[in-house]
Amino acid sequence: MFPIGAFARLAGISAKQLRAYDQLGLFRPVWVDPWSRYRYYSPAQLPELRRILALRQLGMPLEEIGELVRGGSLADALERRRAELERERRLVEERVAALDITVGEADVVVRPVAVEPVAVMRVADAVEHAFDELEAHVRDAGRRAHRPPGAIPSAGEIFVPVTGPIPETATISYRRLPASRMACVIVRGPYRGVAAGRAALERWVAAAGLEPVGPGRTLYLQFGADPSLRVPPGWVVDSDEEFLTELQLPVG
Amino acid sequence: MFPIGAFARLAGISAKQLRAYDQLGLFRPVWVDPWSRYRYYSPAQLPELRRILALRQLGMPLEEIGELVRGGSLADALERRRAELERERRLVEERVAALDITVGEADVVVRPVAVEPVAVMRVADAVEHAFDELEAHVRDAGRRAHRPPGAIPSAGEIFVPVTGPIPETATISYRRLPASRMACVIVRGPYRGVAAGRAALERWVAAAGLEPVGPGRTLYLQFGADPSLRVPPGWVVDSDEEFLTELQLPVG
DNA sequence: GCTTGACCTTCCCCCAAAGGGAGAGTCAAG
DNA sequence: CTTGACTCTCCCTTTGGGGGAAGGTCAAGC
Numbered sequence: 066m067f068p069i070g071a072f073a074r075l076a077g078i079s080a081k082q083l084r085a086y087d088q089l090g091l092f093r094p095v096w097v098d099p100w101s102r103y104r105y106y107s108p109a110q111l112p113e114l115r116r117i118l119a120l121r122q123l124g125m126p127l128e129e130i131g132e133l134v135r136g137g138s139l140a141d142a143l144e145r146r147r148a149e150l151e152r153e154r155r156l157v158e159e160r161v162a163a164l165d166i167t168v169g170e171a172d173v174v175v176r177p178v179a180v181e182p183v184a185v186m187r188v189a190d191a192v193e194h195a196f197d198e199l200e201a202h203v204r205d206a207g208r209r210a211h212r213p214p215g216a217i218p219s220a221g222e223i224f225v226p227v228t229g230p231i232p233e234t235a236t237i238s239y240r241r242l243p244a245s246r247m248a249c250v251i252v253r254g255p256y257r258g259v260a261a262g263r264a265a266l267e268r269w270v271a272a273a274g275l276e277p278v279g280p281g282r283t284l285y286l287q288f289g290a291d292p293s294l295r296v297p298p299g300w301v302v303d304s305d306e307e308f309l310t311e312l313q314l315p316v317g
Numbered sequence: 318m319f320p321i322g323a324f325a326r327l328a329g330i331s332a333k334q335l336r337a338y339d340q341l342g343l344f345r346p347v348w349v350d351p352w353s354r355y356r357y358y359s360p361a362q363l364p365e366l367r368r369i370l371a372l373r374q375l376g377m378p379l380e381e382i383g384e385l386v387r388g389g390s391l392a393d394a395l396e397r398r399r400a401e402l403e404r405e406r407r408l409v410e411e412r413v414a415a416l417d418i419t420v421g422e423a424d425v426v427v428r429p430v431a432v433e434p435v436a437v438m439r440v441a442d443a444v445e446h447a448f449d450e451l452e453a454h455v456r457d458a459g460r461r462a463h464r465p466p467g468a469i470p471s472a473g474e475i476f477v478p479v480t481g482p483i484p485e486t487a488t489i490s491y492r493r494l495p496a497s498r499m500a501c502v503i504v505r506g507p508y509r510g511v512a513a514g515r516a517a518l519e520r521w522v523a524a525a526g527l528e529p530v531g532p533g534r535t536l537y538l539q540f541g542a543d544p545s546l547r548v549p550p551g552w553v554v555d556s557d558e559e560f561l562t563e564l565q566l567p568v569g
Numbered sequence: 570g571c572t573t574g575a576c577c578t579t580c581c582c583c584c585a586a587a588g589g590g591a592g593a594g595t596c597a598a599g
Numbered sequence: 600c601t602t603g604a605c606t607c608t609c610c611c612t613t614t615g616g617g618g619g620a621a622g623g624t625c626a627a628g629c
Contacts, residue, residue: 067551068596070605071463075538077428077501080606081588101595102607108465108538108552108561112424112503119424123412127586143416150413157406160375164399172364172371176329211323213360249329251364286327286360299319300360309360320625322576332577333617353624354578379615 066096072106076114091131092117124150155274162273171250171262173269175316181242182210183224184231185217192223197291199225199237206231213300215284245279245315251286252312255305259283259312266312275316284311318348324358328366343383344369376402407526414525423502423514425521427568433494434462435476436483437469444475449543451477451489458483465552467536497531497567503538504564507557511535511564518564527568536563 073080086092087104092114094104113134120130125146133142163173184203188195196214203209203225210226217224230239248270252262263281270277286309290301302308325332338344339356344366346356365386372382377398385394415425436455440447448466455461455477462478469476482491500522504514515533522529538561542553554560 068606075464077426077430079588082586084607085587098595103595104606109559111538111561111563112505115424115426115501115503118426118428119419121586122426123416123419143419147413147416150409150416154406154409154413157402157409161399161402161406164375164395164402167371167375167395172367174329174367174370174374176370178329212327249367251367253364286363307361309363311363320577331617334615336578337616350624355624356577373615 066105066107069094069104069106075108076111076118078114078118086117086127089127089131091127091134124153159273159275163269166269166272170269171252171265173248173250173266175246175248175273175275178245178247178313180244181212181224182227182229183215183240183242184208184227184237185222185224185240186237188221188223195223196225199223202234202237203227203231213284213286215282217280217282219280242282243279246317247282247313248273248275248316249311249313252310254308256308256310259310262310263312266314270314270316277314278317279315281315282313284313285309286311318357318359321346321356321358327360328363328370330366330370338369338379341379341383343379343386376405411525411527415521418521418524422521423504423517425500425502425518427498427500427525427527430497430499430565432496433464433476434479434481435467435492435494436460436479436489437474437476437492438489440473440475447475448477451475454486454489455479455483465536465538467534469532469534471532494534495531498569499534499565500525500527500568501563501565504562506560508560508562511562514562515564518566522566522568529566530569531567533567534565536565537561538563 067075069080069083073083076083083092083104083106087094092110095107095110096105097103098105117130117134120133120142121127123143123146125142129137129142129145133139167173184199186195186199200209200214206227208227208229208231210228212226214223214225216222224240224242227239231237233239248266250262250266250269252258266281267277285300287300287302288308288310289303289305319327321332321335325335328335335344335356335358339346344362347359347362348357349355350357369382369386372385372394373379375395375398377394381389381394381397385391419425436451438447438451452461452466458479460479460481460483462480464478466475466477468474476492476494479491483489485491500518502514502518502521504510518533519529537552539552539554540560540562541555541557
């Protein structure tokens with residue numbers, strides 16, 4: 066029987082870890098002196114400890130290892146671990162790919178986007194006039210949500226966020242844009258930069274090994290507007306050099 | 318200008334994170350009301366925040382991102398990140414490989430082993446008698462260290478840990494076994510199981526994508542001995558079913 | 570002008586899996 | 600019996616957040 070330090074050297078881990086494992090109920094000393102509370106271990110415990118360390122080496126959480134030593138199913142736990150490791154590997158490879166593209170490219174971020182209730186309007190060509198009309202309609206209904214307007218270019222639609230259902234017209238309808246994981250990039254400056262931004266975003270998504278799974282969206286974070294329009298404040302700027310346009314592409 | 322909640326929704330992160338980034342000096346509000354201490358942000362800050370989030374998405378520590386926004390070298394940081402990601406990827410792949418082998422195999426653990434000062438004896442065949450002689454020599458010198466004896470099978474040597482240099486003889490010499498990262502496995506039971514254990518260890522090392530970088534060692538953690546030998550206590554057991562033998566293979 | 574409810578502030582506790590260290594107690598060799 | 604190595608418990612720190620309490624602020628609606 067060895068006190069904790071000698072046993073820790075024998076096992077190749079720290080005494081601190083042995084105390085922690087004792088407290089977690091993971092691995093207990095073979096005997097504890099009830100007077101001095103010293104912990105004593107036996108070499109015969111080494112195989113049990115090695116099993117714990119082998120599982121920890123696979124990245125398994127100590128809590129799950131604890132369930133195993135108390136009689137859980139090893140096969141199930143290993144299967145969970147395999148799935149988790151697969152996710153970790155995908156994450157690392159996404160990061161490596163993103164690192165290669167990030168050098169000198171735009172800052173693409175993948176993030177979850179919540180459901181967005183909007184007033185949608187199909188639009189042919191007179192986009193500015195269409196925004197006037199859509200904003201006016203939503204404002205009249207008292208439903209303007211304090212979020213920036215946008216478009217779904219592939220569908221030829223523009224939208225304005227609302228706080229709830231609005232009366233529909235021949236051209237304007239209410240819809241809830243679905244929640245999705247979105248690859249996002251912000252384009253700074255006049256709208257002629259948007260095409261290049263969208264191309265860069267698509268390159269980024271492909272290089273990161275992701276798949277587009279729906280129509281992209283465009284958000285107008287800072288834009289120009291006639292003062293008479295009275296859009297909600299905070300987004301209108303004077304110079305088109307200050308325009309900010311967010312391009313979003315839903316990915317699996 | 319938006320208060321923290323509205324800006325957080327716009328940026329797609331939590332208000333908590335914005336407060337934390339403010340406190341870290343990573344990303345500050347464009348204005349703070351000195352009376353109410355409310356933080357106010359502008360959409361014009363979104364590109365800056367997106368850069369931070371893009372770097373965080375690569376797994377870069379916030380502290381390092383902080384150095385970047387205060388004027389560090391992006392190229393250097395990305396190079397460091399690449400090296401770190403490479404290590405992470407190797408770790409994950411080692412774990413995946415280990416997971417495949419671990420099912421139903423022995424518990425192999427890779428751990429660092431410290432330098433070990435030992436008395437070494439070259440041995441031809443009479444192994445038990447050789448251990449008697451070596452232990453006696455070390456005990457006479459008063460240098461027995463409280464660690465288990467072992468062997469280096471590929472060199473035909475046995476060793477006993479010592480606390481410092483000992484007088485050398487024709488057959489016994491003092492040596493410091495080098496520190497190394499070791500793949501280790503414990504064999505339970507009589508010595509006829511050792512060969513299978515060594516084979517399993519070598520299979521494990523190969524499957525994990527590691528390379529042996531030196532001679533393997535054998536440690537006798539629990540073994541049989543004549544009581545007259547007076548080896549340090551704690552290691553001697555009666556039945557060979559209780560024998561514990563640790564096989565170590567140094568890996569890169 | 571006042572109430573109300575949503576929002577914001579700081580402060581503290583929580584997670585995993587350890588490491589560091591303080592202050593006090595214990596063991597064993599000389 | 601001293602001394603030094605060892606061990607005990609307890610608390611703080613790390614990273615990148617989340618949860619929630621207690622109290623202050625803002626703005627819409629009446």
